[in-house]
Amino acid sequence: MTRATTWFFRAAAAWTGAGLLAGLYYRELTRSTGHPSGTQLAVAHTHLLVLGTVFGLLFLVLERQYDLSRSKLFPGLFWTWIAGTAVTAGSQVFKGSLQVLGSAAADSKAIAGISGLGHITLTVAFVLFFLALRSRLKADVSAPHAELVSEAF
Template sequence: MRKLYYASFAYMAVGVASGLFYREFTKLNGFPEGQFTQLGLAHTHLLTLGTIFGLIFLLTEKAFSLSGSKMFDWFFWTWNAGVVLTSAMLIWHGSLTVLGLESTKMIAGVAGMGHMLLTAAFILFFLMLGKALKQREVPATEDVAASLSL
C-alpha cells in the first residue's frame, strides 16, 4: 500500500514541476502564448494518470487488499512504466516543438507503447478488482437465510 502512496506523491511532485517547466521553458524560448505544445499534456497526464489514478488505486487497495493478488506487482510496474514512458515522450516532443525542431515517428511510437502499457495496467487492475469482488460475494441462498434468521 505504501508503494501506491509514494508513487502518487512522486507523480504529484513531477506533475507540478512539469507544469512549471512548461510555463518557464516556453517563456524562455519566446514560444507564442496559446500555441499548442505537448508540454501542457505532460503536466495533465502526470497529474491525472499518476496522481489521481494512483490515489484511486490506493483507496481500492485499502478496500479490497489487491496487493495480495499475484497480478499486483505486474499491474504496479506496468502502470508506472506506462505513465513514465508516455509523459517522457510528451515532454520530449513538446520541447522539440518549442525549440522549433522536427519530431520523429519514433517519439510517437514510443508514446504509443506507453499508452499500450497503461491499457495493460488498467486491464490487470480490473481483473484483480473483479476477482476481489467475486470473493466477497455472498451466495444468494446464504443471503436469504441470513435475512430470515432475524
C-alpha cells in the same frame, strides 16, 4: 500501513511532484522562448497528475478496501502502471520540448512510436487493474450483498 498502500502512496506523491515540475517546466520554457501553447509539452502536466496522482490515490483507496495486492496480478499491475505513465509522460515532455525549441525532430516517427508504446502499456495496466479488482470483489465474501457481486461475475 501495508506494503502495497505504502507503494501507492509514495508513487502518487512522486507523480504529483513530477506533474508539478512538468507544469513549471512548460511555463518557463514557453515563456523564455516566446513560443505559444499547443504543444505536447502542454499536456504532460495533466497526464502526470491524472495518470499518476489521481490513479495512484484511487488504487490506494481500493487497496485499503479490497486488498488488491492479494491478487496475483498486483505486481504486474503496479509496475506496468508506473512504466506506462513514465513512458507516456516522458515522451510528451521530450516531443513537446523539441516542438517549443523548433526542432524538426519533433515529428519523428520514433517519438510517436515510443509514445504509442506508453499508451499500450497503460492499456495493459488498466486491464490488469480491472482483472485484479474483479478477482478481489469475488473474494470479498464479507461485503454486504457479496452473493450479488459473485453472481455478476
